[in-house]
Amino acid sequence: MTAYKTFINGAWHEMKERERIEVTNPTDETVLGTIPDCTRDDVDVAVEAAKAAQPGWAALPPIERAKALRKLAGLIEENADHLARTLVLEQGKPLDQAHGEVGAAVNFLTYAAEHARRITGDIMPSDNPDEEILIRRLPRGVVVGLTAWNYPLALAARKLGPALIAGNTFILLSHEITPISGLELVRLSEQAGFPPGVFNVLTGRGPIVGDALVAHPDTDMITMTGSSRAGVEIYRNAANRLKFISLELGGKAPFIVMEDADVEKAAQAAVIARYTNCGQICTCAERIYLHRSIADAFTDRFVSLSKAITIGNPIDNPDMGPKVSGIEVEKVEAMIAAAIDAGAEPLLRGGPLTGGVHSKGHWLAPTVLSVTDNTSPIMQNEVFGPVAPLMQFDDFDEAVSLANASDFGLSAYLWTADTKRILRASRELKFGEVYINRANGEQVQGYHTGWGLSGTGGEDGAYGFDAYFKKQTTYLNWAT
Incomplete structure (x- = not known):
């Protein structure tokens, strides 16, 4: 020591x-x-x-x-x-x-x-x-x-x-x-x-x-x-x-997937954007909005990929290591429990891991929730952990409205092949940083800035x- x-x-x-x-x-x-x-x-x-x-x-x-x-x-x-x-x-x-x-x-x-x-x-x-x-x-x-x-x-x-x-x-x-x-x-x-x-x-x-x-x-x-x-x-x-x-x-980044998106690539990018560093990144995908026509396909693939996340000693290069502290684990668990009590459906219930290599340390497995209320705390407050709330929408205007209904304005994601939507998103999404058809990760020559809170x-x-x-x-x- x-x-x-x-x-x-x-x-x-x-x-x-x-x-x-x-x-x-x-x-x-x-x-x-x-x-x-x-x-x-x-x-x-x-x-x-x-x-x-x-x-x-x-x-x-x-x-x-x-x-x-x-x-x-x-x-x-x-x-x-x-x-x-x-x-x-x-x-x-x-x-x-x-x-x-x-x-x-x-x-x-x-x-x-x-x-x-x-x-x-x-x-x-x-x-x-x-x-x-x-x-x-x-x-x-x-x-x-x-x-x-x-x-x-x-x-x-x-x-x-x-x-x-x-x-x-x-x-x-x-x-x-x-x-x-x-x-x-x-x-x-x-x-x-x-x-x-x-x-x-x-x-x-x-x-x-x-x-x-x-x-x-x-x-x-x-x-x-x-x-x-x-x-x-x-x-x-x-x-x-x-x-x-x-x-x-802080951030509460929306991850929007339109009906014309490549569902497989979008699901893989969402896993990266949600679970990297155990979800402890301000630009992480904190809420995922899915066009109703592809929602089932995306959800099935995303849940499958989430289940496959390996969690262990970070020196051994798993997909995810521990949360940084026990207090952080308790905070995230309380948010999950409150969301489920309020009506969110657990599609994958992770939570604390114990026993074996997880007998000590601060471990959380991914949790995926299906949510219908965009005003709920799980959709409005930063989680900063491996929790992914999913919500469906009907059209692009609704998706933008749902995304913008937040006090945070750091990062946002959009998956679409429609150039008009891409240009509209750059103008209408109230976020300092917008990722189109990719996971997160800014570059040194860009400008990393947040709006609002x-x-x-x-x-x-x-x-x-x-x-x-x-x-x-x-x-x-x-x-x-």
């Missing part, structure tokens, strides 16, 4: 006087190690270090900052096996999916490094004689990254890369359930030669450390991936100083990169 430290201003800190939090393996409930339960005093130290380092980091040419990120990306690749196994141990995703997360972290950092020569501004003529208007992009200052426990390494890299290329310094609060990968990331940044204070990592509880980072007068931007409930609190806490915030929050701002691509800058306008009169 390892007693982990925090990393502030280029050094590891013991913090012996602090309480410690146990980090457990969701597969067998063994304790992997302990992390410091940081305090507001620790936040002050980290922010002071990041603020002091920021002017020097911003003064470097962007291409020099990019060299540091590329070196970090290379070290991640060299340590891919170790990092993937770390993710398996602390988060519970299957090994191949963990390797996928490591690869995503590399992609986020290398793509961010490519922006070093893409930081642009504008020069435009003034209405006044002998005058030009200059608009520059400047770093915001100290950026705080708050990440979720489902993809702790990739989400940290997703925020770290653009923040640093833009000339900001960065403080990561590595989620207390899955903190080790964030600490491994900063360990590699130390090897990559990052200057002290440029990348700092704190550990501890969100309501204490996260709130202190958000409210601190010297933090300038908050970028967070997590629950809508937490996002609302951050929005409220940042309001006193009108900080720039970017929130990627799914967030504000966004990640990735040129649009996501722009969020890490503030703009300055200079009126340059050269006549005198």
Whole structure:
């Protein structure tokens, strides 16, 4: 068992006087190690270090900052096996999916490094004689990254890369359930030669450390991936100083299958979109809408594929590993039970697994429900687990209406061969991200953004990169 430290201003800190939090393996409930339960005093130290380092980091040419990120990306690749196994141990995703997360972290950092020569501004003529208007992009200052426990390494890299290329310094609060990968990331940044204070990592509880980072007068931007409930609190806490915030929050993605869809491909994609990482992805297919004419065929195939999902020790590469915690299992089970009590028909009743390889750990088998009430909690609230509610509809207009009847607006799916419907969906579905005839999985050059309770701002691509800058306008009169 390892007693982990925090990393502030280029050094590891013991913090012996602090309480410690146990980090457990969701597969067998063994304790992997302990992390410091940081305090507001620790936040002050980290922010002071990041603020002091920021002017020097911003003064470097962007291409020099990019060299540091590329070196970090290379070290991640060299340590891919170790990092993937770390993710398996602390988060519970299957090994191949963990390797996928490591690869995503590399992609986020290398793509961010490519922006070093893409930081642009504008020069435009003034209405006044002998005058030009200059608009520059400047770093915001100290950026705080708050990440979720489902993809702790990739989400940290997703925020770290653009923040640093833009000339900001960065403080990561590595989620207390899955903190080790964030600490491994900063360990590699130390090897990559990052200057002290440029990348700092704190550990501890969100309501204490996260709130202190958000409210601190010297933090300038908050970028967070997590629950809508937490996002609302951050929005409220940042309001006193009108900080720039970017929130990627929960989802309740509709998965619409039209009568002209390839049912087999749609069912296979729905399995991927629902059960990857045990359903613990904000873009997961959380509710499946089926045209009545293909509903029976799709349901039969989807239930069959759901039954075939293998569930076991994630290091052995099953289809699904454990849920991240016992509390999560209890939450999902309560939602299933409430849905059945309210009239949902269980087409496949999974639930907790016990005995054998499942005698310890947090295990849930897939559950498939037939639902008729789109206003029911199972159709409106994010489950974040291997539960698939199915509902039938009669035409495209009804499907869009059912999909849009939600407070969430992160991702949506449509399966159809009709070009007109595809174009209409892009216009009418009230979601920041729409997948047509495919499973989930965004790309670094795209823009990952949510509407409504799914967030504000966004990640990735040129649009996501722009969020890490503030703009300055200079009126340059050269006549005198």
